[in-house]
Amino acid sequence: MNVSVKPNMTNHWMPFTNNRLFHEEPQMFAKAEGVKYWTPEGREILDGSSGLFCCAAGHGRPEIADAVYKQLSTLDYSPHFQRAAPVSFEFAEKLAGILPDGLDRVFFAGSGSEAVDTAMKMCLAYHRATGNAQRTRFVSRAWGYHGVNLGGTSLAGMVNNRRDFSGITCDVVHMRHTWTEEQKFTRGQPETDADLANDLEEICKTYGGDTIAAVFVEPIAGSIGTIVPPKGYLEKLRAICDKYGILLVFDEVITGFGRTGSAFASQAFAVKPDLITMAKALTNGAIPMSAVATSAEIQAAVFEAAGDADRPEFFHGYTYSAHPVACAAGIAALDIYAKDKLFERANELSSHFLDGVFGLRNLPHVSDLRGYGMMSGIQLTPGDAPGAKGSWAQRALFDEGLHVKATGDAIIFAPAFVSTEQDIDDMVAILQKVLGAPM
Ligand code: PMP
Numbered sequence: 001m002n003v004s005v006k007p008n009m010t011n012h013w014m015p016f017t018n019n020r021l022f023h024e025e026p027q028m029f030a031k032a033e034g035v036k037y038w039t040p041e042g043r044e045i046l047d048g049s050s051g052l053f054c055c056a057a058g059h060g061r062p063e064i065a066d067a068v069y070k071q072l073s074t075l076d077y078s079p080h081f082q083r084a085a086p087v088s089f090e091f092a093e094k095l096a097g098i099l100p101d102g103l104d105r106v107f108f109a110g111s112g113s114e115a116v117d118t119a120m121k122m123c124l125a126y127h128r129a130t131g132n133a134q135r136t137r138f139v140s141r142a143w144g145y146h147g148v149n150l151g152g153t154s155l156a157g158m159v160n161n162r163r164d165f166s167g168i169t170c171d172v173v174h175m176r177h178t179w180t181e182e183q184k185f186t187r188g189q190p191e192t193d194a195d196l197a198n199d200l201e202e203i204c205k206t207y208g209g210d211t212i213a214a215v216f217v218e219p220i221a222g223s224i225g226t227i228v229p230p231k232g233y234l235e236k237l238r239a240i241c242d243k244y245g246i247l248l249v250f251d252e253v254i255t256g257f258g259r260t261g262s263a264f265a266s267q268a269f270a271v272k273p274d275l276i277t278m279a280k281a282l283t284n285g286a287i288p289m290s291a292v293a294t295s296a297e298i299q300a301a302v303f304e305a306a307g308d309a310d311r312p313e314f315f316h317g318y319t320y321s322a323h324p325v326a327c328a329a330g331i332a333a334l335d336i337y338a339k340d341k342l343f344e345r346a347n348e349l350s351s352h353f354l355d356g357v358f359g360l361r362n363l364p365h366v367s368d369l370r371g372y373g374m375m376s377g378i379q380l381t382p383g384d385a386p387g388a389k390g391s392w393a394q395r396a397l398f399d400e401g402l403h404v405k406a407t408g409d410a411i412i413f414a415p416a417f418v419s420t421e422q423d424i425d426d427m428v429a430i431l432q433k434v435l436g437a438p439m
Helices: 019-024 062-074 086-096 112-129 150-155 194-207 233-244 296-306 324-339 342-358 388-399 421-435
Strands: 031-033 036-038 044-047 105-109 137-141 172-175 212-217 247-251 275-278 290-294 366-372 375-380 405-407 410-413
Touching: 044 421, 062 324, 086 105, 086 290, 086 324, 105 112, 105 296, 112 150, 112 212, 112 247, 112 275, 112 290, 112 296, 137 150, 137 194, 172 194, 194 212, 194 233, 212 233, 233 247, 324 342, 342 366, 342 375, 342 421, 375 388, 375 421, 388 405, 388 410, 388 421, 410 421
Parallel strands: 137 172, 137 212, 212 247, 247 275
Antiparallel strands: 031 036, 036 044, 105 290, 275 290, 366 375, 375 410, 405 410
């Protein structure tokens, strides 16, 4: 393939991109298959980030393409307001089959950000329904990422995501993040620092536990560069939430669908939240879609409070909620995960993957390594300015044939579960080469 067309780039204002720099040296993908991308010029790039943690089963799965085509040709769109498509019930039932026990009520949305804001409103609706309308405050964590809608922007603990948008955000109190110097180069869950969960206890004492609707955390903080929770930390959060009647929400947009070696991180860490948000690998990244899962009890409380009124119990939804084509893609993705035993595969591949990651320890640009399941964070030594080293590494790795996402001065390395051991070795060799050489 050699598509040496240089498109007119004036009209597309690109998301999460320095548009002006991009125009100078465009990095583009024109094709993808398995664990590889190809540039428009035909250069092969290994995918070390599963796209953006989406394509767990690799790119270009024909099963998904066929299901999407079939659904598009049968029922391309279906509205809400007392209407629905059978495929949405089929998908919700299938999803319930892999969700943690008791979290089997599923509300669909279009993106991770929409799932987060939906979950926030669901928590508010639940408290209002159960006579606790005063619970309107949320708690999240420094370095957390929960999407870019107004709720998620308020929860954001990665300050750049909030910085330019103050004045429009909701009432959120932040706990500290869970990384400490002592944890450097820890593979898996750190043994120390579970007590950082007591930040929640302190917040409850300061603000009043009965003013707080919910605590939102990523079980493994993904977008900051894979921060794995200390042993016992999530358990403590659960216990404090129970003590004060606060809902616990796990944002599993990255950790869902096998990334930890279990279907959900909630199962990997054996801590059950009240709600789970998910997106990305829900459809293997092929069609935008997200979901919020919660319990029958929470759903029942909201339904009962609505009484017999002829109106939606939860006045919320999106035009593209439960889109039939996205549901068909999701069913096909879950079928692939089951047929190819990909969550088990992620679990098996993890030790080879983490061996590769932790083999980078002595490279001159590496200052910390973190990893769990099939996700890792490679922290780089600081450059001239915050983020400069990360940007350099992301570009240099691309030039050497590896796509990974940089976040600040960390690289998130999280390949697809269909990668072979050789694929992982090839990716690690490029990391070795770039991070071992002068900047
Ligand atoms: N929550 C988490 C934990 C995420 O990692 C992301 C995306 N990286 C989101 C929410 C937002 O998802 P989206 O970009 O699909 O809106």
